[in-house]
Amino acid sequence: MKSHIYLDHAATTPVLPAALAAFGAAAALAGNPSSVHAAGRAAHGLLEASRDAVADWAGVAPEQIIFTSGGTEALALAILGCGLPLIASASEHSAVLAARDDALIAPVLPTGLIDLDALAGLLAAGPALVAVQAGNNETGVIQPLDAVAALVHAAGGLLLADCVQSAGKLALPAGADFIALSGHKLGGTMGAGVLIARDPARLAAVQRGGGQERGHRGGTPNLPGIAALAAALTERPDWDAVARRRAALEARLLAAGAIIHGADAPRLPHISSIGLAHVAASTQVIRLDLAGIMVSAGAACSSGKVKTSHVLTAMGLGAAAGEAIRVSLGPTTTDDELAAFARQWEQMAMRLGTPR
Numbered sequence: 001m002k003s004h005i006y007l008d009h010a011a012t013t014p015v016l017p018a019a020l021a022a023f024g025a026a027a028a029l030a031g032n033p034s035s036v037h038a039a040g041r042a043a044h045g046l047l048e049a050s051r052d053a054v055a056d057w058a059g060v061a062p063e064q065i066i067f068t069s070g071g072t073e074a075l076a077l078a079i080l081g082c083g084l085p086l087i088a089s090a091s092e093h094s095a096v097l098a099a100r101d102d103a104l105i106a107p108v109l110p111t112g113l114i115d116l117d118a119l120a121g122l123l124a125a126g127p128a129l130v131a132v133q134a135g136n137n138e139t140g141v142i143q144p145l146d147a148v149a150a151l152v153h154a155a156g157g158l159l160l161a162d163c164v165q166s167a168g169k170l171a172l173p174a175g176a177d178f179i180a181l182s183g184h185k186l187g188g189t190m191g192a193g194v195l196i197a198r199d200p201a202r203l204a205a206v207q208r209g210g211g212q213e214r215g216h217r218g219g220t221p222n223l224p225g226i227a228a229l230a231a232a233l234t235e236r237p238d239w240d241a242v243a244r245r246r247a248a249l250e251a252r253l254l255a256a257g258a259i260i261h262g263a264d265a266p267r268l269p270h271i272s273s274i275g276l277a278h279v280a281a282s283t284q285v286i287r288l289d290l291a292g293i294m295v296s297a298g299a300a301c302s303s304g305k306v307k308t309s310h311v312l313t314a315m316g317l318g319a320a321a322g323e324a325i326r327v328s329l330g331p332t333t334t335d336d337e338l339a340a341f342a343r344q345w346e347q348m349a350m351r352l353g354t355p356r
Helices: 017-027 038-058 071-081 116-123 145-154 223-232 239-255 281-290 310-314 318-322 335-352
Strands: 065-068 086-089 104-106 129-133 158-162 178-182 193-197 259-261 271-275 324-328
Touching: 017 223, 038 065, 038 223, 065 071, 071 129, 071 158, 071 178, 071 193, 086 116, 104 116, 116 145, 129 145, 145 158, 239 259, 239 271, 239 335, 281 324, 281 335, 310 318, 318 324
Parallel strands: 086 104, 086 129, 129 158, 158 178
Antiparallel strands: 065 193, 178 193, 259 271, 271 324
């Protein structure tokens, strides 16, 4: 490979040194947090200290923190455990859309923003759990969760906010009843996540077992991953600087014929959905990978397959939904790396692209 440039931070972020150190220290403990002997008490103490740290970061009470194996399980616990019908926006992560077969789908506008009038119509049928991402994982589009929460609560429903991509970049939504987080999007390790529940009593356990997590999630907790997640939250990256780098990159690519999807809505600072007319996303990803530049074609949740983006399809983009790549930056992404990517993209556009 000519270079090793990682531009897929929305899929997973490199583990932060503090998180890696916390992971190793927790992995060295011998005890199970559920054991009553000294080693078990030490492990339990670390678990609860991590819970306190996450709660303090989120501005909630420790008992509202439920540790899970990741964002997908956190979402599933809310969706399957709250006992309400599900309404989800059409651009939700597949972890939401595949959780139930009977979900009602609220359309999104061409901007990627949820259609609030359509959502209000769906809520007229009665209370429901409404799942809406704070920020989309493919386009970065930020949803108006204050307005969504007002509609949901007026109808007697509950709001599930998928904050897997937005956490640490935006304030957590004050009006959400449930908030899903994932450690490896925050600089922690894979295999640990959080469901923040405004009222945990509204939940019935989905994964039953030994009564861990106050009965909300059975199974031995991933203590090293949880400790790493808590440690990662101590970092305060400069996302304004990331947004400036993203803006400069997009300006250069627009001048070379790129299409930036979702650009007419507020967006997270690190995600860019970049279209190249008449060139399949799979072709773009492979060519860039051969040049040593790692990007993706939408969410990294399809077992390595490159599929037409359901998010861009929901935005009404037609064939263009299969012609976009996702470039996602991290705090360590450099100007030189983005310049190298831009050169490769411009060369690819000249060789393969044709006017639409």
